[in-house]
Amino acid sequence: MENKSRTILHIDINHCYAQIEEMLCPPLREVPMAVGGDESQRHGIILAKNIKAKPYGILTGEPIRSALKKCPELQIVQANMQNYLYYTSKIKEIYHEYTDRVEDFGLDEAWLDVSDSLNVFGDGLTIAQEIQRRVLHEYGLTVSIGVSFNKVFAKLGSDYKKPNAITEITKDNFQDFAWSMPVDDLLMVGRSTAKKLALMNIKTIGDLANSSVTTLKNKLGKMGVLIWSYANGMETSEVTLETFELPPKSIGNSWTTPKDITNTSEAKIVLERLSNSVACRLREKQLMGKVITLSVRDTNLHRFTHQRKVEVALDTCNEILSIIMELLGESYDFVLPIRSIGVHVSGLVKTNTHYQLSLFEDTIAKAKSRKVEIVLEDIRQKYGFYSVSQASALVDKNLSHVDPKGSHTTHPVGFLKGSL
Amino acid sequence: MKFFKKYIKVITVCDEYGSLTPVYIIWHNGEKYKIDRILEVRKAASKVGGCGILYRCRIGKNERNLFYEINRWFIESTTP
Known part of the structure; x- marks a missing residue:
């Protein structure tokens, strides 16, 4: 091939x-x-x-x-x-x-x-x-x-x-054509890689192609070998078939709210919506996640994330929300209001009907609450997203009037689609 | 000649296979004009903005471009 x-x-x-x-x-x-x-x-x-x-x-x-x-x-x-x-x-x-x-x-x-x-x-x-x-x-x-x-x-x-x-660009002319171009024109060479390459006196794609692959590997790791092979025209990855869908590595939603979030109860309204969307999307893809991540950006645009790994993989809004609220309580004191907030679930595994139950939690209540969430989602699919809501959503409509799942768009995937 | 984009009402025939054929256009003042002949049907961009399925039509002595854009009709009109 x-x-x-x-x-x-x-x-x-x-x-x-x-x-x-x-x-x-x-x-x-x-x-x-x-x-x-x-x-x-x-x-x-x-x-x-x-x-x-x-x-x-x-x-x-x-x-x-x-x-x-x-x-x-x-x-x-x-x-x-x-x-x-x-x-x-x-x-x-x-x-x-x-x-x-x-x-x-x-x-x-x-x-x-x-x-x-x-x-x-x-x-x-x-x-x-x-x-x-x-x-x-x-x-x-x-x-x-x-x-x-x-x-x-x-x-x-x-x-x-x-x-x-x-x-x-053909196999015959790529050296004349591409090698004189600046190295950061090459796919996968971003600003920081270009800076590192500049330190090695590599400024054009030709410099990169003619440099020692061992040195590149030492300085940049696997990425060094990869971009060297790109510069030499050795990239051979396939264009994927239209029906091919890559399994997701994480599922998440974040939202820049129309007004700043100043306290925990306001944050809860937004996080409930986001957790719900993430839980629905997990269930749609028949996935459960073990790592729950909260991301917060304050009004000074500083961003941080805080995450927790759980023993049993989960896919319900209730569970995600309770962990996220704990994470928020531990990590944020609202000195500055929050401008945008996000919920992500990773460590994904396929939903399995048979899984290890925990001795220390009420698994029947958990299964019931999962059923309730599935019913809620069914109602929303049939009668529209705003047909049924949590009572807490009525407290502040500015913060709750969002359908993160419906308005979710998939952003460009990385070229490599996974690890090197 | 300068053309303007005008969204208009159109009476269409939808055949058993789902293909649309415009039969009359209805102007803003309510006047109805019969489309005498459809000269060409193809996807095209319009010079007045927008794109869709172009029906190049003969209406009386005039030739006009009628576009089906997503879910409504506009005509390249000579009057604003």
């Missing part, structure tokens, strides 16, 4: 959210524009910007207020996630017409392995041109495509020239 020549495309929808807004409202193309979160809900950061906003040095992820200081005439468009999900999924339907090996990398990027489709649709470049043309004509959006023999160089190609470009 590894010897067989492969053709991989990496397709990136250029400044995706901003471009979808421009497509829906073309006059936005003529002004500096950025898509931002909802400031009233305190999600006020820049999510994407258009080409006209780029010269102002506006950064993705910076607060809307600071972006407006850089460019007072910047037009902020409120993000409409449903639209972005809809249009990106439609565009991916086009990709699926060319191969069943389509691997998502976030909403706006995907790898396509078209090796087996070459006889039907023509070579990689032809397929790339065809996809680019169709996305533009059918959805009015431009994409950048990298065509190469592995995933790493395909991504490098799509990042090389934007917007609306196609870059081909």
